[in-house]
Amino acid sequence: MKRMLALVSVLCVAPMLAELASAAPAPARRNNAGMGVDSNQPIAVNADSFLADLNGETGTYSGNVIITQGSVRLHADQVKVTAPGGQASKMEATGHVVVDSPSGQAVGDMGVYDVPTKILRLNGHVVLTKEQNVMRGSTLEVAMATGIARLTAGAEPQIAGQPAQPPGRVQALFVPAQRAPAPANGGPAAAPKP
Secondary structure, X not given: OHHHHHHXXXXXXXXXXXXXXXXXXXXXXXXXXXXXXXXXXXXXXXXOEEEEEOOOOEEEEEEEEEEEEOOEEEEEEEEEEEOHHHOOOEEEEEEEEEEEEOOEEEEEEEEEEEOOOOEEEEEEEEEEXXXXXXXXXXXXXXXXXXXXXXXXXXXXXXXXXXXXXXXXXXXXXXXXXXXXXXXXXXXXXXXXXX
């Protein structure tokens, strides 16, 4: 039972979710609190099932997995945590991975967080959004220790119904904030429309 509790407790790696979400078009920040994440907040995990492999020292949440810490939420089909000796070494989220936070949203096919190196990777049809700003690529890598995020794009096959992405090119669309025009009579400007 103690080993099972240790496996479950390794989900304290959830603050990495904030790093993933912070890669959305916004200035990089080096601390989790600045990204809307308080690592002291409790971590809530909801899934259809949980399987603990005590010999393999892994815990796997499957089926509509939702992990929440403060205002950051991860959705995935499956989340596997590897914890040799009860210490988290890797967290893998697969299938329809979506991270929502106050900093924006990050979407990909698979996410892997390597705890010892503090490196997070999101792979496969990566889309980062914040308000109307959008960035697309195939791989996002975030070095949590330095706050450096790199988005790259490789050659991917065209998927029917999705916008074409030139091989090896990252795409970005940034929409300037809209401002209301000043009134002609010199009075106060109207409030901007949402």
